[in-house]
Amino acid sequence: MARELRTLSVPEGVAGERIDSALVRVLGLSRSAIVRLIDDGDITCAGAPLGKSDRVTAGQVIEVLLPDTVEREPIPLTPLEGLDIVYNDDHILVINKPVGCAAHPSPGWHGPTVVGALAAAGYTISTSGAQERAGIVHRLDVGTSGLMVVAKTDRAFTVLKEAFRTRSVDKTYHALIQGHIDPPTGTIDAPIDRHPKVDHRFAVVADGKESITHYELIEYYRAVTMVKVELETGRTHQIRVHFNALGHPLVGDTIYGADPVLAKALQMSRPWLHAKELRFDHPITGESMEFKAPYPDDLQACLALLSDAVIP
Numbered sequence: 552m553a554r555e556l557r558t559l560s561v562p563e564g565v566a567g568e569r570i571d572s573a574l575v576r577v578l579g580l581s582r583s584a585i586v587r588l589i590d591d592g593d594i595t596c597a598g599a600p601l602g603k604s605d606r607v608t609a610g611q612v613i614e615v616l617l618p619d620t621v622e623r624e625p626i627p628l629t630p631l632e633g634l635d636i637v638y639n640d641d642h643i644l645v646i647n648k649p650v651g652c653a654a655h656p657s658p659g660w661h662g663p664t665v666v667g668a669l670a671a672a673g674y675t676i677s678t679s680g681a682q683e684r685a686g687i688v689h690r691l692d693v694g695t696s697g698l699m700v701v702a703k704t705d706r707a708f709t710v711l712k713e714a715f716r717t718r719s720v721d722k723t724y725h726a727l728i729q730g731h732i733d734p735p736t737g738t739i740d741a742p743i744d745r746h747p748k749v750d751h752r753f754a755v756v757a758d759g760k761e762s763i764t765h766y767e768l769i770e771y772y773r774a775v776t777m778v779k780v781e782l783e784t785g786r787t788h789q790i791r792v793h794f795n796a797l798g799h800p801l802v803g804d805t806i807y808g809a810d811p812v813l814a815k816a817l818q819m820s821r822p823w824l825h826a827k828e829l830r831f832d833h834p835i836t837g838e839s840m841e842f843k844a845p846y847p848d849d850l851q852a853c854l855a856l857l858s859d860a861v862i863p
Contacts, residue, residue: 629667697826710834
């Protein structure tokens with residue numbers, strides 16, 4: 552059987568990494584398999600073999616002559632007590648992700664993941680794309696709770712990825728932001744990219760990627776506002792970055808400008824943000840699917856404190 556020649560464009564998420572580390576994440580192969588390919592000259596750029604110490608750049612085109620037998624890293628099992636399965640059929644899973652759980656394994660993260668928790672619970676999920684991101688068609692931050700859909704089959708994975716790419720999936724978040732936002736309904740259209748000075752943060756920057764957030768007032772409280780948020784684009788930390796840029800950071804989001812005194816008073820140690828509703832067409836049957844997830848305990852406790860008017 553002829554070996555497959557794979558041509559790929561380096562995604563921004565791995566830009567700056569060593570070629571071996573980047574391809575482990577992008578291709579889902581084991582590190583030893585990647586190193587063997589590099590040593591054999593089977594990983595090239597513009598016809599020139601790459602070395603293990605070479606670092607990749609965003610958009611760089613790399614060719615990989617894949618081995619006959621793909622050796623993948625095993626998915627780290629991360630059992631998660633009380634894993635909340637909202638919906639399950641032969642093709643998809645919908646979960647209500649708790650706070651403190653990442654979507655998939657990543658460098659530096661040693662806690663539970665959606666991929667690892669589902670594997671530990673015995674669910675079979677799609678192996679399309681990188682192995683470590685098996686079945687993941689969209690993500691929520693570790694500090695964000697709420698609804699996620701996960702593909703169980705390769706066909707479902709392909710269709711759902713396209714649905715997210717074409718923005719035919721409706722995602723509705725509820726967020727508690729500082730201050731009283733005015734106007735009560737609006738659109739934030741401001742480009743986002745990596746923060747020019749601070750690692751692991753993002754910011755509104757002139758030459759960033761198009762980023763559009765729609766919001767609508769749910770309720771004014773003393774000193775804070777509950778808003779419904781719908782994303783037209785899906786940039787990393789988009790909601791957090793956009794509301795901080797407006798001067799209304801999410802309650803508890805001290806990384807993006809939230810008042811730590813207010814966060815402490817409301818007992819919030821993470822951004823008050825919840826993926827409340829999810830609507831999409833089933834990737835196989837075409838049936839219209841709609842799901843809603845209640846607020847978790849910490850967000851409900853915060854609202855109870857608001858009702859008791861403990862805000863300083």
